[in-house]
Amino acid sequence: MDRIEDRDINPLWGEHYPKSKTNILSKSICVTxxxxxxxxxxxxxxxxxxxxxxxxxxxxxGIPKEQFYEIxxxxxxx
Numbered sequence: 260m261d262r263i264e265d266r267d268i269n270p271l272w273g274e275h276y277p278k279s280k281t282n283i284l285s286k287s288i289c290v291t292x293x294x295x296x297x298x299x300x301x302x303x304x305x306x307x308x309x310x311x312x313x314x315x316x317x318x319x320x321g322i323p324k325e326q327f328y329e330i331x332x333x334x335x336x337x
Contacts, residue, residue, distance in 0.1 A: 268292055269321040276326055279333075289330045296320070296327065 263271065272292055275285035300313040317327055 263291065263295065265320075268295070272320070272322050272326075276330070279330065286330075286333070290334055292322070293327055293330045293334065296322070297331075 271288055275282075275288045278285035279289045280286075296313060296316050299316055300309055303312055314324060317324055
């Protein structure tokens with residue numbers, strides 16, 4: 260896969276999040292998507308209301324907040 264398109268985010272998350280604890284490729288894909296969500300939120304909002312925009316994007320793309328924050332926590336351990 261060359262690039263993750265917006266339409267691919269939800270299916271990729273749904274496929275790879277359950278395997279992210281045991282599969283490094285799946286974890287890498289989830290980390291990449293989490294970083295994309297943070298970047299998208301920053302591009303739209305700057306640093307103002309970043310959390311609100313991030314939560315809006317997570318809901319829009321069908322990514323549960325709890326799962327996102329679990330992966331975000333793992334980024335430091337990656």
